[in-house]
Amino acid sequence: MNAYEDSIRFRLAEWERRLLKPPGLLERTSKTVQTKINEKIPAKVHAALTSAVKGIFHTVLFTLDYVPKGLPQAGLTLQERDEKAAALVNTYKKIAAAEGAGTGAGGFALGLVDFPALIAIKMKCLFELAHLYGYSTRDYRERLFLLYVFQLAFSGRDHKTGVYRTIQSWDATAELYPPGELALQTIEWEKLQQEYRDAIDFRKMLQLVPGIGAIVGAWANYGLLEELGEAAINSFRLRLLGAPGGA
Template identity: 60%
Template sequence: MDNSWSIYEQQIAKALRLWEKELLKPPGLLEKTSKAVSTRINQVIPDKVHQTITAAVKGIVQTSLFSIDYIPSSPPLVELSLAARDHKAEETISLFKKLAAAEGAGTGAGGILLGLADFPILIGIKMKLLFQLAHIYGHSTQDYRERMFVLYVFQLAFSSQLKKKPLFETILHWNETVSSLPSEESYVQHIDWQQLQQEYRDTIDLRKMLQMVPIIGAAVGAWANYGLLDELGSAAMNCYRLRRLQQSYKQNE
């Protein structure tokens, strides 16, 4: 811990250690049970539904990474304390959670067809949140390497316990990762789209499939989307906090 850090930064450093410990713990009974139930549900869902979901995941993530549509219009924030950035991040996450909950309630009330429509919409909301958070913590998503960081954060939030460790190591050692990234023109070829899609779907399937059940769909849709945005926002904040503290530590060496 850097003695030049503010009290707030020292508190965040302690919180990050606890988060890392929780993040990397072995899968428990709840995770194993959820995986088993999700697998059973997947077996009775028509293949066309699975194909639609898989295509939506890949399509929206690719669009966010390779187009300017998701890049915030305002430039990255500079010369703000970590506490000020966290405050702005929390406000932004709160707004996106409400947006996602409203969208989930609306599509959840419509049964399986609108439930399917919710998948690409929700992924888009998630990616827009991540791009906003990147700028709040001072990183320009005009830079393709920052968009790659966004993708790793997305995967970290929605991956199984077994996959979280290598993803976290990539984020933890981002300076080393950046030096080995391929060029902007070729890095798409280095993304394991199949793994990304499967991990994302396996993580959210149980909650989102329940959204397609008549009568309870609206309530479940709002609950699921709110919770998923909360998880994503928390993971993103901690990843960007980690980078800020690492940067501060190196500057004071």
């Protein structure tokens, strides 16, 4: 174990504490406000987002469309992987911000278009990160893992705890999955969609407000990619180093 890996273990332990701590007053209040806002959003907006989420995830799991060209990275130290991953996430944050600014400036109709586009950007980022950390997404179990990482980044705290525990023991958990597409039956699709929708709705719905859409769109997309990048990088670190406090 080298000094860099020791420092990452410490940071993983801090990250775990942040993930698992009970929600504070501000978070509980924000959730209540967000729920009320969601109730006022037209059903067609919710339906569009739900359809986009399900469609993208279906493509992710049933096809190899998002699998990067070439073999997963091998022979790199964790520090080298982390440096490459940070650069990759920064690139995707800029792509997402530009996409959000463009659709945000276009008002309501283009704002709706941004939902599936942003999900696609997020999934492309996750697939490339998996290969950077040495995992082949040609294996359907690795594609399932990315769905759990996605949920870890964009779920409420109650759901996030269970997802984290699954990621923490992924290599053992993956062996229990049935072969091929039967494993897809284990995914709670409606739960996944609802958690994602609730996690991003407030920021993304502000993007639809005339006059501020472009600014909010860029800000929201940049922040969402930043959250995804942190969740993904730390999840892959967990797999390579083991859980905080582990062997």
